[in-house]
Amino acid sequence: MKERRIGANIIGFVFLVFMGFPVYWMVTTAFKLPKDVLRADQKLWPTSFSLDNFRMAFSRDYFVQSIMNSLIVVSVTVVVSLFLALLASIAVARTNFRGRSALVVMILIVQMVPLTALIIPLFLQLSSLGLVNRLPGVILTYIAFVLPFVIWTLRGFLAGIPVELEEAALVDGCSRPQAYRRILFPLLAPGLVATGIYAFIQAWNEFLLAYIIISSQDKQTLPVWLAGFTSRTGTDWGPLMAASVVAAIPAVVLFSFAQKRLAVGVTAGAVKG
Amino acid sequence: MAAPTTEGRRQALWSYALVAPAIIVMLGVLGVPMVRLVLLSFQQYGIDELISGTAKYIGIANFTAIVQDAEFWAALRRTVLFTAYAVTGSIALGAVLAHALVRMSTVLRWVVNAILIIVWSMPQLVAISIWRWMFSFDFSIIASVIRSLGFTFPNRDWFVNPVMGFGIIGLVVIWGAIPFITISLYAALTQIPRDYIEAAQIDGANRWHILRHIQFPLLAPVYVILITLSVIWDFQVFSHIWVMLEFRPSPDYYTLAVYAFQTSFGISQYGRGSAIAIAMVLVLLGATGYYIRRMIKETR
Numbered sequence: 001m002k003e004r005r006i007g008a009n010i011i012g013f014v015f016l017v018f019m020g021f022p023v024y025w026m027v028t029t030a031f032k033l034p035k036d037v038l039r040a041d042q043k044l045w046p047t048s049f050s051l052d053n054f055r056m057a058f059s060r061d062y063f064v065q066s067i068m069n070s071l072i073v074v075s076v077t078v079v080v081s082l083f084l085a086l087l088a089s090i091a092v093a094r095t096n097f098r099g100r101s102a103l104v105v106m107i108l109i110v111q112m113v114p115l116t117a118l119i120i121p122l123f124l125q126l127s128s129l130g131l132v133n134r135l136p137g138v139i140l141t142y143i144a145f146v147l148p149f150v151i152w153t154l155r156g157f158l159a160g161i162p163v164e165l166e167e168a169a170l171v172d173g174c175s176r177p178q179a180y181r182r183i184l185f186p187l188l189a190p191g192l193v194a195t196g197i198y199a200f201i202q203a204w205n206e207f208l209l210a211y212i213i214i215s216s217q218d219k220q221t222l223p224v225w226l227a228g229f230t231s232r233t234g235t236d237w238g239p240l241m242a243a244s245v246v247a248a249i250p251a252v253v254l255f256s257f258a259q260k261r262l263a264v265g266v267t268a269g270a271v272k273g
Numbered sequence: 274m275a276a277p278t279t280e281g282r283r284q285a286l287w288s289y290a291l292v293a294p295a296i297i298v299m300l301g302v303l304g305v306p307m308v309r310l311v312l313l314s315f316q317q318y319g320i321d322e323l324i325s326g327t328a329k330y331i332g333i334a335n336f337t338a339i340v341q342d343a344e345f346w347a348a349l350r351r352t353v354l355f356t357a358y359a360v361t362g363s364i365a366l367g368a369v370l371a372h373a374l375v376r377m378s379t380v381l382r383w384v385v386n387a388i389l390i391i392v393w394s395m396p397q398l399v400a401i402s403i404w405r406w407m408f409s410f411d412f413s414i415i416a417s418v419i420r421s422l423g424f425t426f427p428n429r430d431w432f433v434n435p436v437m438g439f440g441i442i443g444l445v446v447i448w449g450a451i452p453f454i455t456i457s458l459y460a461a462l463t464q465i466p467r468d469y470i471e472a473a474q475i476d477g478a479n480r481w482h483i484l485r486h487i488q489f490p491l492l493a494p495v496y497v498i499l500i501t502l503s504v505i506w507d508f509q510v511f512s513h514i515w516v517m518l519e520f521r522p523s524p525d526y527y528t529l530a531v532y533a534f535q536t537s538f539g540i541s542q543y544g545r546g547s548a549i550a551i552a553m554v555l556v557l558l559g560a561t562g563y564y565i566r567r568m569i570k571e572t573r
Binding site: 241 | 284285288295298299302303309310313370376377378384387388389390392393395397399402405407409412413414428448452511516519533537538543546547550551553557565569
């Protein structure tokens with residue numbers, strides 16, 4: 001037993017370095033003095049501590065604006081997609097209607113169509129709707145892209161709540177919407193939080209669609225703003241790493257809360273012991 | 274199917290009403306563009322058409338053009354090789370780590386898990402930017418570390434040689450894919466009942482036997498899902514290439530996704546770009562269609 005542990009620990013340690021080093025390098029670079037960032041010979045261990053890179057990043061144009069844009073995009077995406085998905089998943093999980101399995105198939109197929117293939121017609125579509133270079137264009141796109149997963153996951157949470165509870169409420173004289181509001185929603189709350197966090201992270205992290213749809217600087221979301229640190233003359237590495245730390249924190253924090261509920265979803269039930 | 278009673282019909286109507294808003298959004302934003310992608314691939318569609326909003330159908334001219342285009346075949350070859358490299362790397366490394374996690378000391382497992390979650394949840398652009406910084410021309414930590422080991426290794430443009438460039442870009446993709454693959458495999462591994470393994474050990478099975486005859490067969494369905502998803506994701510890698518090469522990759526780095534994008538948005542040949550995208554979807558469907566159908570059947 002003992003020597004097996006050692007082998008596993010060595011593998012674990014190697015992966016810790018491989019997976020962790022880029023994160024370490026981002027954080028230590030962010031906190032270095034700017035003159036230590038731009039050195040031909042880099043040192044593995046931090047040699048200085050300063051917040052200059054953060055100051056330089058925050059004083060770049062459109063920093064606050066792009067955070068605001070990201071927050072608008074994220075909050076509308078989360079609220080609207082959760083609402084639409086809640087309605088749809090109730091229908092999928094609780095009733096058996098014609099076309100139900102077609103919907104399930106569609107949800108799966110939608111998740112598998114290459115984004116890079118869809119971008120071209122999507123851009124032209126948004127262009128003809130007058131939604132190019134506007135936040136509503138980004139929001140609408142994000143809602144559609146997170147909906148399949150959100151519906152799918154909520155359906156899973158719903159399936160775990162016994163239908164008898166609602167039926168009992170119906171027998172006791174509740175209307176269907178009342179039964180949903182008083183019985184179902186409170187039980188579903190943890191599922192709503194987890195899927196809401198998923199939608200938040202997707203919308204907060206997404207780069208490519210926003211990069212294509214948005215062209216003016218005052219409408220950039222945070223990842224598009226980050227891409228602007230690179231110009232033809234080079235990249236502002238120190239401030240870029242500082243801003244990257246800031247951009248990564250919300251997603252990392254939220255995800256560590258929701259990970260247990262979301263992670264297993266994809267492959268759950270695949271092993272039948 | 275519900276009996277055609279009034280109650281049944283009312284319930285069905287109620288269900289349709291609940292699903293309709295989500296369906297309309299998904300059809301409008303995803304369904305319509307999918308159809309439009311097919312139509313576009315048969316059209317002459319450039320800047321003029323974008324402005325006027327009308328387009329002329331030109332039959333299969335876009336497709337005959339790409340089939341005769343050497344650049345297309347080179348891009349297809351690069352895409353296939355890159356996908357093979359990235360999928361093999363991420364599945365193999367993810368599997369090794371998942372099996373090690375099961376037997377690792379609790380503290381180390383906790384730390385590795387934390388790192389996996391950080392990497393997993395990081396915005397893609399942040400992840401790519403870090404690697405671009407690690408492999409920058411003038412200030413690369415990797416070059417510095419190699420030098421500190423005593424080798425002569427001047428700072429360099431890592432992407433002059435596309436083989437090395439794709440090697441690095443693939444590493445970024447693999448690094449980003451390991452958390453999802455590892456955590457999925459680890460979750461599946463811990464679902465295997467302990468009795469199976471104990472029974473095998475009593476019968477004299479060693480670790481390799483357990484891996485080969487118990488863990489691997491039981492995990493096979495999970496592997497199929499993970500490989501299929503990885504092929505789909507890695508085949509269409511775009512942002513990694515685009516951002517690592519500072520938003521202007523040289524033709525040596527055109528995979529199908531980059532080539533389709535460049536043809537559409539770079540030189541405004543949207544019809545031709547769509548034809549490349551369609552070819553990409555067809556190749557992908559050919560490679561994974563069977564498994565996707567099986568996955569759909571199982572989830573029903």
